Amino acid sequence: MNNPFLPEKAPPSDFAIEQGLLGILLQRNHFYDEISWFQSEWLSVKHHQDIYNSILAGLLSGETVNTTVIASRHKDDAWYKENPEYLNELVKVYGFRPIDHLKGFANSIKRLYLKRVILEKSAEWQELAQSPDDQNVDSLLDTIETDVTGLRLRENDAVQFDLPTSINDFLHDLDLKIRGEFQSYRTGFEGLDNKLVGFVPGRLYILAGRTGMGKTAFALNLANAVSKQGRVLFFSHEMSRQDLVGRMASMSAGIDMQALQDGKGIPANSFNAIREAMKDMQIDIVDVGRMSIERIAQLCRAHKRKHKTSMVVVDHIGLVQASKNAQRLGKVHQVEEITNILKATAKELNVVVLGLAQLNRESTKQDQKRPMLSDLRDSGAIEQDADVVMMIHREDYYLKNNKPVQGVKMSDKAYASMISNWAYLKEIYKDVAEIIIAKNRHGNGGTVLTKFIGHHQTFTEQGDFSAIEDLS
Structure with missing residues (x-):
């Protein structure tokens, strides 16, 4: 025509x-x-x-x-x-x-x-x-990144499936689960795998904890396990690439972390041992501070096209920059935008996304130190978007710094009993890290008990946790 x-x-x-x-x-x-x-x-x-x-x-x-x-x-x-x-x-x-x-x-x-x-x-x-304003480059880049993200969302907004198709997809996944062939990545921890069915591509996982609990170390343990099954992209906004590699070297080669930091007492032939232990690690590190969420999403797409990414780790969400518009609206809107895009990235690229998050400092002033979902900073959006929220807690971190003090009216006998109980708890919780599954959209919650071996930056499920289990 x-x-x-x-x-x-x-x-x-x-x-x-x-x-x-x-x-x-x-x-x-x-x-x-x-x-x-x-x-x-x-x-x-x-x-x-x-x-x-x-x-x-x-x-x-x-x-x-x-x-x-x-x-x-x-x-x-x-x-x-x-x-x-x-x-x-x-x-x-x-x-x-x-x-x-x-x-x-x-x-x-x-x-x-x-x-x-x-x-x-x-x-x-x-x-x-x-x-003519040469100060507007950052603003221009923000505009471009926001526009490109919007275009990608438009590109994907037409993907719809009718109910029969969705039922067939569900039954296909169920059949794979029954046959043990469902696509998920082992976490390196049997307890987590049992509760979460491993890390499932397309889902957003949050690992939260207070400062000093070992969030980054645990995230590296998880990333290391997944890197044996696929490629991992690790965004580090606090630690440099060299610092992360040092932790990975300690974890994989079994070399004391302090020795790697100060260079003292390094065993002979450690260089070869480190190279051998890390040669099969498929972890790529981006250590640019304060990166925008749009830029993170773009790098994830590029990495997926080039390396067939299996997992993305963002350490941590609180240091990611939201768009200028979200920044004007306040912190809650910034977190909402960041978690929305992380969730969309997981689904779009069919990858596991693990985001690390800080807990409110105010929660440390409570008598009960064990974290809850309400302790998440600006938690509404994180709770909404996350498929799974894990919280890492080390009771001995607080016990060793909080020896009971005898009250003015407390008898010596009562105080001795209190000290005895404190010493017992300090002993059974020594080096124990609880991985609390505070939210699991696709299953049950619960707690996985691990041991944190700080000088090697590793977590292990091996150990006697019976005394702690008896307390519950």
């Missing part, structure tokens, strides 16, 4: 496939369900948008829509007066195409729309870049 309506200098578009989509829908109304996600704004010319909106309005009201119905609604429009046979020509040329053509047309039209938006945005970026 001729193209009498196309502007002389048209942005990316394909007039013919837009005609094809409309022609098929006019002839085969029941095909609409297959592209119910389609939006009229994606069409490149106004009269095509008007025709599509009229078709949609009729279908949603239960009408049978055909060329006569649409013609009656647009008989006074300029495009109809110029070519009254236009609708009939659409049906004649395209009306009997198969459903696969309709799906292909819809997807192509959307991609071309996104290209037009990119051109519009790039023009805005050029204008900002040509500003």
Whole structure:
């Protein structure tokens, strides 16, 4: 068909496939369900948008829509007066195409729309870049990153599946679980694997704890376990790449952490031992401080394309920068934006995302030190977006610094009993790290008991925890 309506200098578009989509829908109304996600704004010319909106309005009201119905609604429009046979020509040329053509047309039209938006945005970026103010570079980069993130969300917003498809996918996953073939990554801790079914791609995991509990060390233990099954991308906003590698060397080669820090007492042949122990680690480290969440998402996509990423670790969420707009709205909105994008990244790339989070300092003033979900800083968004929230707690950290003090009216006998109980608890909790599963969207909570071997930066489930288990 001729193209009498196309502007002389048209942005990316394909007039013919837009005609094809409309022609098929006019002839085969029941095909609409297959592209119910389609939006009229994606069409490149106004009269095509008007025709599509009229078709949609009729279908949603239960009408049978055909060329006569649409013609009656647009008989006074300029495009109809110029070519009254236009609708009939659409049906004649395209009306009997198969459903696969309709799906292909819809997807192509959307991609071309996104290209037009990119051109519009790039023009805005050029204008900002040509500003004489040389202090606006960071603002420009923030704008570009936000715009690109928005475009990617638009790119994925049309992914829909009907209930039968979803049921089949669920049953497929269930069959894989029954046969022990469900895709998940072993955490390195049997207790966690039993409760979480391992780390499942597409899910957001949060590891929270107070300062000094060993969040980074435990995250490295988890990353090391996953790196034996796939590639890990580790964002470190507090520690340098060398510091992280030092911890990994201590953990994998069994060399005292203090010796690696001060260089004293290093065993002979340690260099070869470290290289041998770490040669199969698939962990890539990004140690740029205060990185924006949009930049993190972009690097995750690039890493996924190049290395088929299995897991992403962000240490920690509190040091990630939100967009300028979220910053203006306050801390709660910043955390909400960050966790939303982390969750979207996990789903989009089908990777495990582990985000580390701090607990409120105020919670340390409570008599009960064991953390709860309410202790999370700005916890609402984190609780909402996370599939799993784990909290690391070391009771001996508090016991050893809180020896009971004899009260003025306390008898010596009562105080001796208190000291005895404190010493007993200090002994049974020595080096014990509790991994508390405070939220598990896909299963039960609970606690996994581990031992933290600080001088080697490792956690292990090996040990006698019977005395602690008896307390509960």
